[in-house]
Amino acid sequence: xxxxxxxxxxxxxxxxxxxxxxxxxxxxxxxxxxxxxxxxxxxxxxxxxxxxxxxxxxxxxxxxxxxxxxxxxxxxxxxxxxxxxxxxxxxxxxxxxxxxxxxxxxxxxxxxxxxxxxxxxxxxxxxxxxxxxxxxxxxxxxxxxxxxxxxxxxxxxxxxxxxxxxxxxxxxxxxxxxxxx
Amino acid sequence: xxxxxxxxxxxxxxxxxxxxxxxxxxxxxxxxxxxxxxxxxxxxxxxxxxxxxxxxxxxxxxxxxxxxxxxxxxxxxxxxxxxxxxxxxxxxxxxxxxxxxxxxxxxxxxxxxxxxxxxxxxxxxxxxxxxxxxxxxxxxxxxxxxxxxxxxxxxxxxxxxxxxxxxxxxxxxxxxxxxxxxxxxxxxxxxxxxxxxxxxx
Numbered sequence: 001x002x003x004x005x006x007x008x009x010x011x012x013x014x015x016x017x018x019x020x021x022x023x024x025x026x027x028x029x030x031x032x033x034x035x036x037x038x039x040x041x042x043x044x045x046x047x048x049x050x051x052x053x054x055x056x057x058x059x060x061x062x063x064x065x066x067x068x069x070x071x072x073x074x075x076x077x078x079x080x081x082x083x084x085x086x087x088x089x090x091x092x093x094x095x096x097x098x099x100x101x102x103x104x105x106x107x108x109x110x111x112x113x114x115x116x117x118x119x120x121x122x123x124x125x126x127x128x129x130x131x132x133x134x135x136x137x138x139x140x141x142x143x144x145x146x147x148x149x150x151x152x153x154x155x156x157x158x159x160x161x162x163x164x165x166x167x168x169x170x171x172x173x174x175x176x177x178x179x180x181x
Numbered sequence: 182x183x184x185x186x187x188x189x190x191x192x193x194x195x196x197x198x199x200x201x202x203x204x205x206x207x208x209x210x211x212x213x214x215x216x217x218x219x220x221x222x223x224x225x226x227x228x229x230x231x232x233x234x235x236x237x238x239x240x241x242x243x244x245x246x247x248x249x250x251x252x253x254x255x256x257x258x259x260x261x262x263x264x265x266x267x268x269x270x271x272x273x274x275x276x277x278x279x280x281x282x283x284x285x286x287x288x289x290x291x292x293x294x295x296x297x298x299x300x301x302x303x304x305x306x307x308x309x310x311x312x313x314x315x316x317x318x319x320x321x322x323x324x325x326x327x328x329x330x331x332x333x334x335x336x337x338x339x340x341x342x343x344x345x346x347x348x349x350x351x352x353x354x355x356x357x358x359x360x361x362x363x364x365x366x367x368x369x370x371x372x373x374x375x376x377x378x379x380x381x382x
Contacts, residue, residue, distance in 0.1 A: 011197045018201025023209055027240045031247040038251060058302065059310070064252060065300040066354060069310040070292045096290050096358050100234075100254055106247040108234045111258050113359065154252055158290060158358070160315040 031105040038064065039077055039152070048077035048150070049085065051177050056165065072165070074155040074172050081149050083179055084127025084135065089155075090174040091120050093167050096158040101126065104148040112142070125180065126153070135180065216245050222368045226270070226376055227262035227355060229368055234258065256365045260288075262355040267376045272350045273329075275341040277381035281327040281353070283374025285314060287361035293327060293374070294356070295339050298349045305340035312337060327374075331382075 039048075041063050046052050053074045057067040067073070078085055078101075089099060097114035112124070118140075125135060125143045132143045157172050159165045220242075221228045232246050234255035246253075253261060266272055267279060281293060292313035297303040302310045317325050318336050328334040329341050341351060355373065357364060364371045 007193075011193065014194060014197035015201040015204070018198045019205040019208070020201075022202050023205035026205065026209055027244055030244040031240075034247040034251065058308070059304040062301060066294075066296055067302065068292070068356060069294060069302060070313050070356075098254065098258065100252075100258075102252060105243060106251060107236050107243065108253070108255060109236060111254060113258065115359070152252070160290075160313060 035102070035104055035106050035152075039150075042075060042152075043077040048079045049177070049179070051076045051155075051175060053169075053172060056159070068156075070158060070160065072157045072159055072168060072172065074157070074175065076153045076155075076177055077150070078126060078146070078153060079150050080127055080131065080146060084125055084131040086176075086178055086180050087124040087126060087153070088176040089117065089122050089124065090171055091117055092157070093164070093171060095160060095164065095168065096156070098156045099124070100154050100156075101144060101146065102152045102154070103146065104150045107147065109147055110144045127180070212241065213245055213248065216241055220245070224262065224369050224371065224373050226264040226266045226268055227373050228264070229256075229260060229262045231256060231368070233261055256360075256368075258359065260357045260360050260365055260368070262357075262373060264353045264355075264376055265350065267378045269378065271378060273352060273376070274350055274381070275331060278332075278379035279329040279341075280377050280379060281329065281374045282324065282377060284324050284372070285319075286355075286357055286373075287364050287371070288357035289359035290314060291355065291357045293339075294354045295329065295341065296352050296354065298351065300352075303341070303351070307338075307340060309338070309340060312339060325374075330379075 042052070051074050054061075054063075054072065056072055057069045061067050087099075092114040095114070097117075098111055099113075100108055100111040102108050123141045125132060125137060125141060126146055127135070127143075128149065129145050132145060135143070137143055155172065155175065157168045159168050220232050221230050230250065232242060233250035233253035235242070235246060236255075250261075253259070264273070273279065285291075290313070292311050294311035295303060312327050317327070319325050325337065327337045327339050329339045331341055333340075353376070
């Protein structure tokens with residue numbers, strides 16, 4: 001084996017190992033990085049574990065691409081490191097409503113819409129499997145196991161006509177969000 | 182002499198590492214592009230993806246979802262169809278007039294929204310960015326026409342004028358909330374509105 005061949009082979013091996021390692025790191029970390037960027041944009045001011053009731057979407061809304069002007073969004077970043085959270089959602093005005101939860105790797109692991117809201121108020125407990133196992137919940141209370149300690153809950157409230165905004169806005173502000181004592 | 186030899190060694194390894202990084206970046210870009218395209222479902226000029234809102238199983242799928250459908254809902258909850266072209270395959274352009282012709286869709290709620298080339302809503306004089314099943318004026322036969330134009334129209338006018346859009350392409354998103362099973366079980370064939378191009382400036 002000539003020294004030149006040996007050198008070329010070594011160069012190719014180093015290059016291949018670097019390329020493979022870098023691609024694996026990128027493919028596994030991209031979703032987390034994208035979620036982190038979104039979190040920084042959305043929760044920079046208010047922080048996590050509190051609900052942000054975003055104003056109506058306009059041409060000036062730039063936080064997330066392709067927003068729907070028919071919806072008003074409320075959003076909450078969650079952090080379960082201190083314990084599980086209790087979310088109380090009110091009955092809607094009959095318009096489409098949904099709550100969806102996203103893990104720190106962007107997976108949408110849970111969704112609930114207004115057709116499943118049977119009472120004036122529905123309590124939802126969000127936590128890790130271990131945290132929720134220690135809670136004693138009533139049968140009509142929903143428990144949601146989060147695969148990660150951090151993530152996002154997004155509430156979508158349909159405003160079909162401009163005159164509906166006022167009532168939808170009042171109702172969404174009845175959503176409560178607090179740590180479980 | 183020793184310094185020169187060390188310098189060559191550094192150059193040797195640095196060039197190999199740089200080549201590896203460039204190769205991995207290119208490979209990732211093409212893999213994700215091809216993966217995303219492979220999973221897209223066409224229905225005339227509209228396309229959708231079963232990936233949106235999916236609880237992804239593998240890292241490739243998850244990364245594709247994060248890049249193209251962050252915070253989207255699963256297809257049983259909401260279906261998102263997007264169109265960048267008219268029915269003849271020409272890019273949607275703000276200098277042209279279009280008519281979206283359709284009939285009410287099989288969903289609890291549906292809407293059609295216009296986005297600029299930057300994927301955000303477009304500034305316009307009447308603040309109109311979308312039409313939905315409640316605010317559309319229907320034709321006598323139960324069908325609807327939405328007029329996309331820079332010039333004001335009498336009915337169902339969706340303005341394509343605006344500073345960020347002038348002279349550029351735009352796109353449309355059709356959202357179907359709580360779609361009927363006939364829709365989400367047959368995404369390529371479910372009847373969707375036609376996008377017909379009219380006059381261009």
